[in-house]
Amino acid sequence: MRLMNELEMSTKSATIATGFSRRRLWTARGMYGIVILFMLFDGIGKLAKPKQVIEGTLELGYEERHIAVLGVLGLICTILYAVPRTRFVGALLLTGFLGGAVAAQFRMDNPLWSNTLFPVYIAVLAWGPLWLLDQRLRNLIWKRH
Numbered sequence: 408m409r410l411m412n413e414l415e416m417s418t419k420s421a422t423i424a425t426g427f428s429r430r431r432l433w434t435a436r437g438m439y440g441i442v443i444l445f446m447l448f449d450g451i452g453k454l455a456k457p458k459q460v461i462e463g464t465l466e467l468g469y470e471e472r473h474i475a476v477l478g479v480l481g482l483i484c485t486i487l488y489a490v491p492r493t494r495f496v497g498a499l500l501l502t503g504f505l506g507g508a509v510a511a512q513f514r515m516d517n518p519l520w521s522n523t524l525f526p527v528y529i530a531v532l533a534w535g536p537l538w539l540l541d542q543r544l545r546n547l548i549w550k551r552h
Contacts, residue, residue, distance in 0.1 A: 427540060435536035439489075442533045446485035446501070453478025467511045480504060488533065495544075498533050505530045 427435075452460050453474050464474050484504050488497025505526035512523040537544050 431539050435539045438532050438536045438539075442501070442529060443485060443489050445529060446481055446488070450478045450482035450485060453481065467515055469511075495537065495541075498537055501533050502530050505533075 453464075456471075456474055460474065461471055464477075465471065469477070481504055484497055484500040486497070487493045488501055490497070508526040509523060512526070517523050
């Protein structure tokens, strides 16, 4: 019983301190983490240029000289997204970057639900935490009068 009371108290204090439930806060953190780790993996992979990355990029119609530029652009967007103060701008830039990935996949007539829409899934994950934790964003989209 005492443990339950302590958990309730810690949850209440976390809710009071941040204004969000502990579950909402950890869900947002998990979503942030997935997006940041995936984009770091993608950007660093493009800079390292292993054989699979080069082949995949060439199949999408890009030249090998474009790979490093794409990697740097992706990493810049990811760094902006990872910093809380610039997270909104980072999410906007990531959305544009991922939109280009959708266009490249679509142009190659790749499968819709797996390859073509995968960047959309990442973009939704990128905006999810902002939606969960920023009342201003929710008001901007669904302003209640």
